[in-house]
Amino acid sequence: MPSTLRSAAVASTLDRLLAAEERQDVAAAFAAAGVDVTADYPVELSPAELAERAKDIIMAVSPEAGQLLHLFARSIGARTVVEFGASFGISALYLASAVRDNGGGRVITTEFQADKARRARENFAAAGLDDIIELREGDALETLRTLPDTVDLLHLDGWPTLRLPVLDLVRPRLRPGAIVVVDDIDLDVGLNIREEFLAHVDDPANGFLSMRIPVHQGVQLCLNLG
């Protein structure tokens, strides 16, 4: 059976975006935007201001994390996927390819920053996956308030400070056996953000089984026990 991920439209779109990401110097780009990434999470900036300053920085999942997302989504037969943090849409392309091959469905992703949302939509169209991906522009804490009854997979890849609030928002929709995949869990942005998230998903009272996968800057996989 042919895989959508390997189709010419998806593969060429991903190759182009991943090559652009590879050419980027993220630390230098943040510095040029006036964001000190060596400090704790830049608390002086609101999430929206940080998104505005980072509007030209791709910040995508690594190709390995993208492939992992795709495999997870294929393995659990995901038809309804929610993503926090679209940026240029790279991870959404991996997820939507899986959803298409699972028989179709929807990837709902969300992006704060208007230029990024426009570029992501262009990339979804170029890959021929715009019929699967719905991009909701605005703050995820607002745009993800309305969701389908059940969600199979949640990808948390927006600002780390908002991981737990977004998880809380989507949690009632996660079906038993749904998975939550967190990108860049190793990124230490200070303020105990990483520790609080891990304490939450590792506490048996919260109903997840969770482990870190050593891919790129760490991928946390959390299984919803129901």
Ligand SMILES: C[S@@+](CC[C@H](N)C(=O)[O-])C[C@H]1O[C@@H](n2cnc3c(N)ncnc32)[C@H](O)[C@@H]1O
């Ligand atoms: C790491 S990037 C996402 C990368 C993307 N998943 C990919 O692999 O291509 C994080 C994105 O989340 C967006 N973001 C941050 N906070 C947000 C919020 N509250 N609502 C919507 N988007 C947000 C940022 O603007 C940024 O583009």
